[in-house]
Amino acid sequence: MTTIPRTASRNDRERTIRAAWIIGLGLLLLILPRLIYPVLALDILAWGLFAVAFDLLFGFSGLLSFGHAAFWGSSAYFTAYLLASGQSVPVAMLGGTLSALVLAVPIAYLSVRSAGIYFSMITLAFAQMVYFVALQWTDVTGGENGLQGFERPSLFGLDFSNSVTRYYFCLAVFALGFYIAYRTVRSPFGQAQQAVRDNEQRAQSIGYNPVRFKFTAFMISAGLAGLAGSMYTFGHGVVSLDVTKWTTSGEVVMMTLLGGTATLFGPAVGAGLVLLLRDQLTTSSLPVGIVTGLVFVVVVLFFRAGVVGTVQGWLRRR
Amino acid sequence: MNTQLLLIQVFNGLVNGAFYALLSLGLAVIFGMLRIVNFMHGALYMLGAFTAFALGQAFGLGFWPALILAPLIVGVLGMVLERTLLSRLYGLEPSYNLLLTFGLTLLTQDLVKQVMLSQFAVSSAPYTTPEVLTGVVNLGFVVFPKYRLFVIALTLVICLVTWFVIEKTRVGAIIRASTENPSVTRAFGIDVSKWVTGVFGVGVGLAGLAGVLAAPIYSVEPYMGAELIITTFAVVVIGGLGSILGSVVTGFAVGVLAAVGAAIYPPIANTLVFVLMAIVLLVRPSGLFGLPEGTR
DSSP, X not given: OOSSOOOOXXXXXXXXXXXXXXXXXXXXXXXXXXXXXXXXXXXXXXXXXXXXXXXXXXXXXXOOOSOTHHHHHHHHHHHHHHHHTTOOHHHHHHHHHHHHHHHHHHHHHHXXXXXXXXXHHHHHHHHHHHHHHHHHOHHHHOGGGOEEOOOOOOBTTBOTTSHHHHHHHHHHHHHHHHHHHHHHHHSHHHHHHHHHHHXXXXXXXXXXXXXXXXXXXXXXXXXXXXXXXXXXXXXXXXXXXXXXXXXXXXXXXXXXXXXXXXXXXXXXXXXXXXXXXXXXXXXXXXXXXXXXXXXXXXXXXXOTTHHHHHHHHXXXXX | OOHHHHHHHHHHHHHHHHHHHHHHHHHHHHHHHHOOOOTTHHHHHHHHHXXXXXXXXXXXXXXXXXXXXXXXXXXXXXHHHHHHTGGGGTTSOHHHHHHHHHHHHHHHHHHHXXXXXXXXXXXXXXXXXXXXXXXXXXOSSOEEEHXXXXXXXXXXHHHHHHHHHHHHSHHHHHHHHHHHOHHHHHHTTOOHHHHHHHHHXXXXXXXXXXXXXXXXXXXXXXXXXXXXXXXXXXXXXXXXXXXXXXXXXXXXXXXHHHHHHHHHSGGGTTTHHHHHHHHHHHHOTTOSSOOOTTOO
C-alpha cells in the first residue's frame, strides 16, 4: 500500500500526537457508557478491537483479508459454547481466542503464499466455508437460530448481568488486546512487517522471509479478532449466524477504512463511527444497506486516509 | 445411488455450472483485461434478473425481448459506473476496486429491495418460463426440463463466442494490446479508455444475461447474487484468475462435482467448492489454468 502514511518515524512530534490520541480516546472510553447505552458501548469495544486486528494485517502487512469473520465468528460460537457448558468468563474468552488461532493455522498457511486480490478472494472463500459449517452444524451452532440463553457466571464478585460491569470488564480486555497490537506494530517484528509490505523483494534481499512474516502477522491478527469475537458474545449473550457472514468481513474493512488504515487508533475510531451511525439509522426510515454502501463508496473514492489518517496528516503539516 | 439419479444430478450440476461459468467468464474478462475484481458482479447478475422482471411487470415484456434488453441495460449501467467511479481508482492497488464494488453491492441490493417493495409490493417474485421451453425432453437415458437444457446450451455458445472473439479476432487483439501495454497501443491511434469501458460493459452484460437466465429457475430477489458471487470467486480461484478457459471449464466442473457430491452426502453441497479450492491451492497456488504469479 503506497498511499498509507508511515507510522514508523519516532520524532517527538509523533510521540506527542500519539500520547494525545491515547489519553483522549482512553478518557472517552472510560466515560462512554454514560454517553451512550452500555451495550452499544461494549459493541464499540468489540468491533473496535476486531478492526484493529484486521488492520494489523491490512494496514501493516498490506494483506486485504476479506474473510476475517471466520475468526471473529468461530470465537463467538466457541465462547458461547464454553459459557453454556458452565465455564468461567476468562476461560470462555481464552477458549474462543484459541479456537480462532487453531482455525487460522491452515487458513493462514494456504493464503499468505498468495498476494493482493488473490489473497482477498481466498480468505473470503475460507470464511464462507466456516459460514456454511455454522449454518449446517445445527446441533452445535443452532443453525439459522444461533445460540442464546447461556450463562455469564460472575467473577471476583463482578456481576455480569449488569451491562455496565460487563463494559468495564471488556474495556480491560480491549486495553490488553490493543496493547498487544501496539507492541506488535512498534516491535522490530512490526518494523520488518512494514518493510515486507512496502517492498517485498527488498525485505527478502536483506534476509527476511516474507512468507513467515505474513504468516505470523496473520496469526496475531486472527487471535485478536478471536478475542474481539469472544467479547462480542460475552456482551450480547446471544450469537447469531451473522457473525460468520461475508458482510461481517466487509463491515470490518469499512470501519478500518473510515477510521484510517495503518494508524492503530483509526480502526477503533472507525468502528465507533459506524456503530453510532447504524444505531441512528435503526430509528430512522432509511435502509441501513443504502447508507452504509454509500459511506463505503465515498470513503474509498475520496477519503482513503480515513478520519484519523486525515487528522494526523493535518497535525503533521502544522 | 443408481445411475438414473446420478445422471439427473450431473445435469442439475451442469445447470448450476452454467451460471458459475457465465459469471466467472465475465469476471475473467474484466480482471484479465482491466485488473478489476468486480465484487459487484453478483449484484449485477441480480439486476439482470430484476430488470427482466421489472420490464415484464411495467411493460408486459416477455422473456425473449428481456433476454436481449436486460443484459444491454446492465451493460450500459456498468459502463456508466466504470466511467464515473471505477476509473478514478486506476493506478491504485486493485484492492480499492474490490472495496468500491463491495460498497456498491450493499447499495444496489438495498436499493432494489426498496424498489421491489414500493413499486411491485413484493420482495421476491417468481418469473415464468417462456412457453416454448416449458415441459421436458426425453433424452433416452434421462428426462430433463427443456428450459434447463436451453440454459446449458446457450451458456456453452456464449462462452465459445467470447473465447473466440478474445483469442482469435482483431477486436480481441486490440483489447489484449490495450490492457497489456496501454501507452504503446495509444500510440497506434487506439482510444484505450473507450475499449476499457466497452470491455467492462460486456463483462457485466454477461452477468446481466446470467441473471435473466436464472430468473425462471430461481425466483427474483435482491440478494440472489450475494451467495452466488462468493462461490463464483472460489471457482475463479480454482480456475486461475483471469483465465477465460479456466473459468468456463471450472465453472461447469464445480457445478457437476457439487451436485454429485450433494447426492452422496447432502451437507457438503455448499462447502465442497471451498474444499476443492483449498486442495487446488495446496497443489497449484495460481489455479488450474492460471499463470504463476508475476508472469503477467
